[in-house]
Amino acid sequence: MSLLKLDKLIKDFGGLRAVDEVTFEVEAGDVFGLIGPNGAGKTTVFNLITGNYEPNGGDVIFDGTRINGLAPNKIVSLGVARTFQTIRLFKSLSALENVLSGAHCRMTSGSIAAMLKTPFQRREEKEALKLALTELDFVGLGDQAETRADGLSYGNQRLLEIARALATKPKLLILDEPAGGMNEQETDALIEIIARIKARGITVLLIEHDMSLVMQACEKLVVIEYGRKIAEGLPEEIKVNKKVIEAYLGTEDEEDETCF
Amino acid sequence: MTRKAIYLLLATLLAVSPAFLNAYWVDVLNNVGMYALLALSLNLILGHAGLFHMGHAAFYAVGAYTTAILNTTYGIPVLWLMPVAGLMAGLFALMVARPIIHLRGDYLLIVTIGFVEIVRIALVNNVFGITGGSNGIFGIDRPFLFGYKIRKPHEFFYLIWGFMVVTVFLFHRLENSRFGRALNYLREDDVAAEGSGINTTHYKLIAFVIGAVWAGMVGTIYASKMTIIAPESFNFWESVVMFMIVILGGSGSIRGVILGAFLVIGLPELFRGMGAVSDLINSVFSGFGVTLNLDFSNFSQARMMIFGAAMVIMMIFRNEGLLPPLPRKYPLKKIREEMS
Amino acid sequence: STIKIGLMCPLTGSWASEGQDMKQIVELLADEVNANGGLLGKQVEIITEDDAGDPRTAALAAQRLATRDIVAVIGTYGSSITEASQNIYDEEEIIQIANGSTAIRLSEKGLKYFFRSCPRDDEQGNVAMKTLMGMGFKKIAILHDNTTYAKGLADEAKTLLKEQPVEIVFYEALTAGERDYSAILTKMKAAAPDVVLFTGYYPEAGLLLRQKVEMGWNVPFLGGDATNNPDLVKIAGKKAAEGFLFLSPPVPQDLDSAESTSFMAAYTKKYNGAPGSVWAVLSGDGFNAIAAAIKSTGSTDADTLAAYLHKDLKDMPGLTGKISFNEKGDRVGDLYRVYKVDGEGNFVLQP
Amino acid sequence: MELFFQQLTNGLAVGGIYALIALGYTMVYGVLKLINFAHGDLFTIGAYLGLTLLSALGLTDHLGPFGVVVTLAIMVMGLVAVVGIVLERIAYRPLRESNRLSAVVSALGASIFFQNAVMLIYGARYQVYPHDILPKMVIPIFGLNVPLLRILILLTSVVMMAALYFFIQKTKIGTAIRAVAIDQGAAKLMGINVNAVIMIVFIIGPALGGSAGLMVGLYYGQINFTMGWIYGLKAFTAAILGGIGNIPGAMLGGLLLGVIEALGAAYISIAWKDAIAFIVLILILIVRPTGLLGERVAEKV
Amino acid sequence: MLLEVKNLHVKYGTVEAIHGINLHVDEGEIVTILGANGAGKSTTLMTISGLMKPSEGEIWFDGKPIHTMPAHKVVEEKVTQSPEGRRVFGTLTVQENLNLGAFTAKNPKRVEETRRWIFELFPRLKERKAQLAGTLSGGEQQMLAIGRALMNNPRILLLDEPSLGLAPILVKTIFDTIREINKSGVTVVLVEQNARAALKLAHRGYVMEVGNIVLEDDANALLANPSVREAYLGGGKKE
Ligand SMILES: Nc1ncnc2c1ncn2[C@@H]1O[C@H](COP(=O)(O)OP(=O)(O)OP(=O)(O)O)[C@@H](O)[C@H]1O
Ligand SMILES: Nc1ncnc2c1ncn2[C@@H]1O[C@H](COP(=O)(O)OP(=O)(O)OP(=O)(O)O)[C@@H](O)[C@H]1O
C-alpha cells in the first residue's frame, strides 16, 4: 500500500483553481519529486497535505487514514514533516532549540510537570536534547547547536529546517525547494543528505526547480501545470516528455547546461 | 557565577530593606512587587507567546472580586481564596480568549482592551448584583498567616515578595521547559510552529490561562491589602502599565520585568519625593545658618511628564528592553558525553 | 518642636484647583493660629501630600503622612479617594477629618478616628427630594455618572422620591469625561420629565446644560453638590447655565457670622480673590475643629482628641456655620441649601 | 422612528469626530505599522492651540465666523503637524528597525509626556472656547433639527477622507507612501526618500488629529488635558473596526462606532454603551478578523 | 571605468561582513560576482545602492563618490538594483510597480518609451498590468522586478540572484533577457548561484569568499579554473 495518496485534490483561491483534481500516490521508501512551472500549484499541494490549507474537494490519505481537514500539528504527529519554500526558522532561537521544536510533538509533559520538575519530565527533556543533537549531527550542524538561527548561512538554515523536520520522527518528509538559493556544490551535499534520509527509511516528497537534484535524487516524478497533473513517471521518461519540455524544461539547446 | 552573586546580593538587600525604610517606602516596594507579579504573569502571554495583550487588568479584577465577594459574604479567609481567585480568573480567561485567540497583532490588542473595559463597565453596573457597583466592595479581611494577621506595609512586604520568590522559581522552570519553548516558537512564527507539530491555539490558550491564574492570585493580595476594591482600580490604564513594564524591562525576561516594575512604579514615586529632598536640603543648610528656599515640590507636579520622557528615552537607548532575555542554557557537554 | 497636621488634597489631576485652594486655606488658618501663639505653646506645621484625585495615589500619600508624626490629617475632596485612605489612618490611629467626601458609607464603618466637616448624602438626598416636591414637579429624571458619590446620592434620592406621589421616568448613568451627551439627552427627552436631577460633577453638568439648550429643550435641572464650581458656568455659558439649581452647603460669602466675614477678608487679602468652592473652605473647618480640640484637651493624643470631637465639641462657630460631630464622626446640622445660577452666572442662595 | 433618526444623527456627529481622528491613526499605522498612542494627545494639543490662537490673535474682530474657523484650522493643523514631525523624529525614528512593541511603549511614553506637559502649561482646570464664534444655526433635515456644526463636522471628515483616499491611491506621492508601507528597503531602491515620505505621513496624520481637536473645542466648548486619551482609544477602535491601515475603513469604523454608541445608549443602556460598542467590535472581528474593509490576506505559506 | 569599489568594509552591527574588497565595472560590461552563501554578495550590492553604509572604503560611479549619498540619491545617479527575493510591492498593481521604478524620472516621454520597451521585453507584464504584483507567479514577479528596475533607465543594473526559485524554462528567458538588456547599452552586475550560466553570460567575474574577493578574471578563464569548478560548479555527476 502506498504511504501517501492524493485523490482528486482541489483547491480554489477566490476564482482561481490552484489545484485541479490532482491524483498521485507515493510509495513508502521512495524519493518522490513534484515539479512544474512557477505558480503551477506545487506548494499549494504541499499545503493541502500538511493541513495548512483545507481542500475544496478530494482527499489526502496518509498511511491509510484520511487527513484532510486536520490541523497541521495533528498531521505532524501522524508522521508528516515539512520544510518551507521561504525559510521559516525561529530566528532568534538557537539552532538546537529550533530542532527541539520538532521533538516537541513526541513529548508529553506539560506546564505543571515543568514547574514541579517531575522525574519523567527531566528524563523526557534529556531524551529530546539527545534527539536534537543527533539530528543536528545528521545534517552536519552539530557544532553550531548554540548559534542563533539567523546567524547561520542561508544554506545551513535550509539544513536546519530539515533537521527540525526530522526531529518530529516523520514517516514522510516534505521538502519545498530545498536547494533554492544553493550553489551547485551545496546542492550536491544536499543530494547526499537526501540519500541518507532515504536510507533511514523515511519517504521523501520534494519540490525542486534544480534539475540536477531532481534527476539525481528522485525515483519518480509528477509534473503539474495550472493545477493539473500533466505527466508522471520515471525521471528519464519525464525528461523527454514533450509536454513537460514545452511547459517547464524549455527546448534543449546547447545551453541546456545552464539548468541540468 | 558572578551574575548569581549579584542576584543574591540584590535579593538580600531587598529582604532587609524594610528594616531601614519607613512605611511609605515599604509600601512603594509593595506596589512594585505587586506590579512585578502582574507583569510577570503578563510576560508569559506578551513576552513569551508574543500575543499583544493589553487587557490583563481584567483577569486581575476577576481574582480580586472573587476574593472580595467570597470573603465578605461567606467569611472564607482570604489566603484560602487565593487558589479560588486564580482558578476563576483562569476559567474566565479560557472562556473569553477561546473565540478570539486566532486574531492577529493589533486586532487582538484592541479586543483585549475591550475585555478590560467590558469587565470594568460590568463591575460598575453591578452585574449579578454582587459587585457593589461603582462603590465596589469594602470590608475585605486581612490575610492571616499562621494565625498572625497581616496588616502593616512591613508585613505585606514579606507576603508579596515571598510570593514573588515562589513565582520566580516556578516561572523560571516554566520558561526553561518544553512549555516555555513552545510559547517562543509560536511567538517567532506560528505557521512554522504548527508545521513542527505544535498546537499553537492550545498553547496560546494555556499561556492566557496561566497568566490569568497568577493575575487572579495577585488580585487576592491586592483585595486584602486595600480591604476595599472598586472598578476603577482595574481600568485600561492599569493594563497599559503592566504592558509597559514588560516591554520596557525586556519581554521574556524575568529579571527585566522585575526591573521594569521598579522603574515604572518606582520612578514617579521617586520624583514625588523631590519635595522632601528640597526640604531636607533646606533644613541642613539652615542648621548652618544659611537660608535656602529650594522648592522641588513643583517638580512633583512635573513628575509624570518627566516620567513620560524617561520612558521614551529608555526605549530609544535600549530598544530590546532594559534586560532582554538571555539564551537558555542546555547541558550540551553532559548530554554529548552520555551519547558517546 | 512643632505640632504637625497633615493635609491630603488633590494638587494634580483633574481636581487640582480644589486641592490648591485647600492648601491655601489651611495654611492661612495655621498662620493665624501661629500668630496667636500656636497650640499648647508650640507652632503648628502643615504637611501636605498630593493624592492626585486618585485612590491608589491617595493610599500612598496616606502612607507617607502616617510616617511623619502628624496629630491629625485634613482631607480629602472626593469620597472614593477618601475611602482609599481611611483604613490606613485608622490603623495608624490618626484622626482624619475629610472635607468633601459626602458618601454615606464612609462613616458607617465604625471607624473611631474618622470625621468629616461636610454633610452626608442622606441629608442631601432628603433636601433634593424636598426641593423637587416643593417646586411641584411630577415626572422626574435622575442621571448620575456611576461614581461612588453620584450613584449613592442618586440612589438615595430615588428611594426617597419613590415614597412620594411622583413618577421617576428615567434613571441612568452617563460616562464622565466625554464631550457629547446628546444621545443621552435625546433619550431623556423622550421620557418627557418635568425636571432632571443630575448628581454628577460640574464638567458634565456644564456640557449637559449647554447641549440641552442647543437641542432646544427647556427642562429645568437640579444638580448635586458636586456641581458647585464656578467652572460650571464657564463650560455651559451664562445663557445655558441660567436657572440651574443646585444643592450645596453655604459658601462663606453667604453667611454673616463673624468667623465667615473675617475669614473671607483675610483670604481675599492674602490671595486676591475668593476660594473657588465651598469644599476647600470645609477643610478650613476641619482644621479649626482639630485646633479647638487640641486647645481644649491640652493633648495631642488621638484617643483624647477623638473623644473630645465626638462628645464635647458642640456648636463651635466655624466658617460654614456651627460645627458639632455625632458619634459616627459626621457633622451635625442641616447644612444643605439651594442655589440658583442667575443671568450673570452668579450663584445665588435661595431663601 | 423620529427618535431613531435623531439618535442616528447624534451618532453620526460623534462618529464624524472619531473618523477624523481615526484617519490619522490609520495613516500612521498603514505606513509604519505603529499604533501611535500619542495620537490622541496630538488631538488635545490641537484643541488647546486652537484656543490659544483664538484668544491671542483676536481673529474674531477681523474675520467672519467661517473665516475664523478656516484660518484657525490651517494654523492649528500646521502647528500640530510640526509637533507630529518632532514626535516622529525623537520618539519613533530611532525605533523604526526594532521590535514593534518597543515603539508602542515609546508612543505611550510620549502620550504621558504630552498629556502632562499640556497640564503644566495650561493648568489642570477645564478650558472653555468662547461660545459665540460660530452662529448656532439649526438646519431642518427630514423633520429633524440638526445643528449646522454637526453637519460641518461630518462633511469635513467625509471630504478629508475622500481627499486622502485620492491622494494615496492616485498620486505619485501616494503610491510612494504605499510602497514605503510595504517594503521600505525596496522603496529606497526605487529612489524614494523614505524619511521624507514618513515625514509627510506625520504631517497629515497629526494635522488631521489636530483639526479634530479644534472642532471638538469649537463645537463642545469644553476641553481638558486628559480628553485625548478617550478620543484616542475610540479612534483606535474605529480604525480597527474598519480594518486598520485602510482609509475608507477608518471613516466607516468611526461613523459606525458613533452610531453603535448612540443606538446602544438609546435602546439598551447608557451606562453600558461603551461595553456594547466593544462587544459589537469583538463580534465583528470574530467574523471578520481583519475588520470590515481590511484586506483578508491569508498568509501564503 | 563606470563603477569602482575601493577597499570596501561593511559591518552588520559590530560584525564585519565585507573585509575590504576592490572591484570595478566598465561601461557596457556584464560582470558577475560568484560566491557561496553568505559570502557577502548581496551585502556588496546593497552597499553600492546605498542601503548600507560602508564602515570604510569608497564607491565611485562615473567619477562621483556615491557611498556618501542616501539611497534615493544613488538611484537618481541611475544605479539601479533588482534585489534578492524580488521584493515587488505585493499589494500594488504591476502598473504601479513599474511607475515606482520611474519614481525619480524627470522626462515623462522617456518614461513612456521605456515602458513600451519593457512591455516588448516582457509581454506577460503588459497582459497583467492591472494585476496585484503579489498574485503573480514567481517568474512573473522576477520579470516585474527586472522591468521595474529598467524603468529608471539605469546606466548600471545590479541583479541579485534573478534566477532564484524559477523554473528552468524561465531561467533561460531571464538570462536571454539580461543579454538583450546589456546589448541595448545597460551595464550589468550579476550575482548568481547558478554560476555556470552566469559565467557563460558575463564578460568578467569575481569570486567572493567570506567577505573577501579571492579571484578576478575573464568569465571563460573562470569557467575553466579548476578551483572554481570544484567550489561552484559542482563536482557532481555531470552528464
Ligand atoms: N494564499 C493564497 N491566496 C491566493 N492565491 C494563492 C495563495 N497561495 C497560492 N496562490 C496562488 O495559487 C497558484 C499556485 O501557487 P503555488 O505557490 O502553489 O505555486 P508553486 O507551484 O509552488 O510555484 P513556485 O514554483 O513559483 O513556488 C498561484 O497562482 C498563486 O498565486
Ligand atoms: N541583516 C543582517 N544582520 C547580520 N548579519 C547579516 C545580515 N545580513 C547578512 N548578514 C551576514 O553577512 C554576511 C554576508 O551576507 P550576504 O547576504 O551579503 O551574502 P550573500 O553572498 O548574498 O549570500 P546568499 O548567497 O546567501 O545570498 C553573511 O555572513 C550573513 O550572515
Ligand SMILES: CC(C)C[C@H](N)C(=O)O
Ligand atoms: C467635594 C464633592 C464635590 C465631592 C462629593 N461630594 C463626593 O463625595 O465625592
Ligand SMILES: [Mg+2]
Ligand atoms: Mg512553491
Ligand SMILES: [Mg+2]
Ligand atoms: Mg545574497
